[in-house]
Amino acid sequence: MVEFAFSIPFLLLIIVTIMYFGRVFYIKQAVAMACQEGARLASRTPDLSDVQIRESVTGFTLSGDPVNSSSVVAQQLGSARLLSQGATGSLPPGAKIKVLPFDSDGSVEDEIAPGTIAIRIEYPFVFTGNAFTGGAKDFGNSIGIYTGVGGSPVSFLDFPISERAVALAEVYQKNQ
16 A cells, blocks of 8 residues: 555656647647648649638638638648637637748748748647637646655646648749
């Protein structure tokens, strides 16, 4: 019994760690797949300089409101249950979908090679709780596991997951 009591904290730490990294990898893979499918579609879509066409391709406005629930990006994120109503709805606060180079803010993360089209998705990872009630302002929150007197807690942080996929533009884009 005593040995079991001593081993419980370590077993719980291992279980929580597996759950944490499993959730990170699941969301990261779902966001990466949405980027790849979106970039593939965007590379074949003419006139991406028009905001409405870009929103139709991604399925969302820059603020994360749904526009086209049948877009490949919305379908991928919905199939992973990463939208406000599970398979449908809006993106969580702090999430961004950009069609590059058109939605670029000039940051290094938004730079792509000339003649290419990219989709960049930033999605807030929240380990416990709901990404829709927190948002970007809550990044840095963590869950700490007590490690004993004088020990520092093991932290599991919330952070933004950012993925980008690039495709060669198959259709001429003006104002690129």
